Amino acid sequence: MLQIHPIPAFNDNYFWLLQPDALQPVAYIIDPGAAEPVYTALKSHQLTLAGILITHHHHDHIDGAAELGQAFKVPIYGPPSAKIPQITDYLVDGDDLTLGPLNARIITLPGHTRDHIGYFIQPSQHQPSLFGGDTLFGAGCGRLFDGTAEQLFQSLQRIARLPDATLIYCAHEYTLDNIRFALHIEPDNTNLLTRQAVALHKRQLQLPTIPNSLDLEKQTNPFLRCHLPNIRQRVEQLSQQTLLTELQVFTQLRRLKDEF
Numbered sequence: 512m513l514q515i516h517p518i519p520a521f522n523d524n525y526f527w528l529l530q531p532d533a534l535q536p537v538a539y540i541i542d543p544g545a546a547e548p549v550y551t552a553l554k555s556h557q558l559t560l561a562g563i564l565i566t567h568h569h570h571d572h573i574d575g576a577a578e579l580g581q582a583f584k585v586p587i588y589g590p591p592s593a594k595i596p597q598i599t600d601y602l603v604d605g606d607d608l609t610l611g612p613l614n615a616r617i618i619t620l621p622g623h624t625r626d627h628i629g630y631f632i633q634p635s636q637h638q639p640s641l642f643g644g645d646t647l648f649g650a651g652c653g654r655l656f657d658g659t660a661e662q663l664f665q666s667l668q669r670i671a672r673l674p675d676a677t678l679i680y681c682a683h684e685y686t687l688d689n690i691r692f693a694l695h696i697e698p699d700n701t702n703l704l705t706r707q708a709v710a711l712h713k714r715q716l717q718l719p720t721i722p723n724s725l726d727l728e729k730q731t732n733p734f735l736r737c738h739l740p741n742i743r744q745r746v747e748q749l750s751q752q753t754l755l756t757e758l759q760v761f762t763q764l765r766r767l768k769d770e771f
């Protein structure tokens with residue numbers, strides 16, 4: 512059975528170590544922003560590296576890739592992007608990537624950056640899972656760097672169409688901070704209040720709040736709830752605008768979070 516190990520790194524990053532079969536000592540690393548924590552994790556789990564998966568060009572996601580690729584003589588997969596010269600094997604939307612016994616479907620997810628992709632797996636004995644980089648976070652979403660609000664909105668809509676049971680493996684521990692903003696938008700959302708209590712407890716135990724199901728995100732993440740009248744009204748009130756479309760609600764919400 513599949514095993515997924517979090518590797519906490521820097522202040523709040525997670526590199527995800529994906530072991531497709533618990534009986535085989537082989538793993539893939541997603542978004543290694545540094546090599547050292549990956550060596551340590553491989554050693555402690557007694558694994559060797561079979562490949563490196565990149566979601567986008569930011570340094571905290573790629574800076575360990577070249578060294579690890581050389582050390583283990585393994586491919587570095589990722590989007591065709593001039594900003595990621597380390598990549599040896601390009602992946603585009605709809606590609607299937609074989610990871611031992613697993614298949615990962617590539618989904619392009621522009622918005623946070625233009626070159627962003629995600630890796631979606633649907634193993635037989637594990638919940639479907641998305642390695643979505645900096646697109647959808649726990650109770651929040653990525654900032655806009657070189658992508659547009661419309662791209663990010665469409666990418667989140669695309670994630671929202673995955674099965675509700677999909678576990679979202681994002682690349683940062685931002686959940687509690689995002690929940691504070693989400694409660695500013697929806698103070699009466701009881702699912703959100705429950706989620707805050709659960710997340711606080713996990714952080715007190717120094718456990719990751721990640722992953723969570725897409726279903727929970729739909730109940731608590733304002734960036735997936737822009738179609739709801741209460742969110743629209745609150746965003747209109749805070750941005751002093753009226754008659755916003757769903758995309759405009761999303762765009763204002765992203766701006767409000769930047770300023771929060």
Ligand SMILES: [Zn+2]
Nearest residue numbers: 567569623645
């Ligand atoms: Zn990023």
